[in-house]
Amino acid sequence: MKILIIGGGGREHAIAWKLNSEDNVKKIYCAPGNAGIAQVAECLNINDDNIEELLNFAKLNEIDLTIVGPEVPLVKGIVDQFEKEGMKIFGPNKECSQLEGSKAFSKEFMIRHDIPTAKYKEYTNIDEAISEIDSFGYPVVIKADGLAAGKGVVIPQNKEEAINTLHEMMSDKKFGTAGDKIVVEEFLTGIETSILAFVDNNTIVPMVSAKDHKKIYNNEQGPNTGGMGTFSPSEICTNELAKAIEETVLTKTLDGFKKDGLDYNGILFIGLMITEEGAKVLEYNVRFGDPETQSVLFRLETDLHEIMEAILDNKLNEIEIKYKKEEAVCVMLTSGGYPESYENGKIIEGLNELDEDIVVFHSGTKMINNNLVTNGGRVLGITTSAENVEDAAIKIYKNINKINFEGMHYRTDIGIQSCVELV
Template sequence: MKILIIGGGGREHAIAWKLNNENRVEKIYCAPGNAGISKVAQCLNINDSDIDNLLKFAKENSIDLTIVGPEVPLVKGIVDEFEKEGLRIFGPNKECSQLEGSKAFCKEFMVRHNIPTAKYKEYTNLEEAISEIDSFGYPVVIKADGLAAGKGVVIPENKEEAIKTLKEMMSDKKFGSAGDKVVVEEFLKGIETSILAFVDNESIVPMVSAKDHKKVYNYEQGPNTGGMGTFSPSEIYTEELSKEIQEDVLNKTLEGFKKDSLDYKGILFVGLMITEDGPKVLEYNVRFGDPETQSVLFRLDTDLHEIIEAILENNLKNININYKKEEAVCVMLTSGGYPDNYEKGNIITGLENLDEDIVVFHSGTKIVDNKLVTNGGRVLGVTARANTVNEAAKKIYENIKKINFEGIHYRTDIGM
């Protein structure tokens, strides 16, 4: 079986690593990939949103299955284009991908299908948004409607900050056309968590839980990032909560897909706030979360390609999905200054000295003059399994001491 993975980050490395350990997979390509992915797949010099050239490569090389990692090609309609040519591709189509591509589309879907979420209103007029901003209370959540590389959500603490944010999004075009429309929401108090699920037309099957740490510094301090580390399972994900989320969120979401004739096949990431009134949905993403994937796939026992094939054939309900009992942790090593300005091109050393049971997923790396160098804000995800999250975390932190690059930064409380 020949597989093409689209993307070049830690999530895609985790997918490639998992597939590389599966018997029926004979060849993996990745576009564009990175230095770590190149150890388990052939990397291609094709951008992950260059749909025409990705399609051309898949046809010319008789690719059996394409797996889409990031959201941009999904929102641009890569699945529709591949399917028109009779190619097998894993991910939701363009219409379904609006759940991530448009915050307004997403909120309208939730309200229409009685899925618990924060109260909200959409605005395309700056003056109207400013005149009504007080009605939401503070802090308030302001979201650019379109894709903004994970940075289009701001939580101002007061009116002054809120007006500044609205102006930046709507008139200064800080996030380009993504801010032509904004969604303003009430701020929800509670514990944030998320769940990844496999979805076909008949079933929605949650994966094991994972906890993501978004803030750049220990104890949830500092600005939001794309994720500083994860562990699985999440400590708050009790059997009781799992049942509540299945009934109030996942089942209603699947029913919503059916009622709206949305042919959703792929991964659904559900961001949740566990409030005093129960779980409420913050957002949907239409692909594997990063870095949750690194922890979750590290525990997945069943072959990933078998699950994907079952989904494409609407046969998910007949697959037994098993996970290792061991618990997993992934700690992100980032470039100094991330998530703001950071350097690229710093030499990385020490990976060859790590314990055998440590797996390092590359998020932002490349090879320059035969040397491994940093090539992003998030650089490496150091990952391990053990009997408990705490044990896995201790193992990781012992090994991180052996890794070095200029400006290296990481949190020291993930899983601790």
């Protein structure tokens, strides 16, 4: 079969890497892809949000299955347009994608269906938000309602920081129209984790757990990023907790889809805070998380395209999904200055010196004059597996020492705190 993957980051590289190992997949295209994806797929000069051109390519080249990686085309309704033309595409439709496209829509869904989450209020008037901000206590969580590339969540520690954040989002339009409406939430304390799940109209099946690290610096310090690294399984996802999450979150979410008439087929990412009161939902995303995907798909044994086709046929309950027992770690290498301003075009060296069991998922790279160079804030996801997370992390950090590009930054505590002693 011929598959088109939409997107050009580490998540899409992991999807392409997995599909490339599957017998029935004969040809993979990726739009726009990157230098790493080009090793396993034919990259196309089409932006991931150019729905008309993507659809025309899929029809002209008789693509059997299109897989949507990033959230923007999903929120824009790419699935609806492909399906209207009779093209098979994997991902939730425009209506369902509001779960990620609008924080307010998502919170209203949770409250309506008794899904545990933080107390909140939404605002479109900055003066009203400022006048009530103290009522949430500090620290406080402020979210841009719309899409903000994973950076639209700020946690001010005091009133001054909160007011500055409100001005940045609502008045200065730091995140564009995404800040026209904002959501203010109580700050939850606990351990953050996430669940990726396969979903069709009748079934929701959680994947193996993964732990993400959003902050740019060690020990969860500094501003939020799109993700600095992950490991799977998450250390806190015991069988007891998994059962509680299934009852209070997963089952209620699926029931909510049915009650609201949401025809959900695809991937659902659920960000969770494990509090003293139990698991509470921080957010929904309507696609594979990045870099959680790198760790989770590294462990997936079942053919990914078979799972996706089962979901599209609403036969997810007929598929047995298997994972490797080995545990996986992915550490992100980022450009200097990320998540704020950074420079592209830095030559990357050392990848040909890595151990054979290290897989490098490219997030932001391209080729210039036969040189592999940086082309984004998050550049590479160095990934492997081992008997346990700690051993996998040790292997990764030893190999990271062989890689170099100007300004290269990474956390040294992904997987084990003692990793700081290895670098």
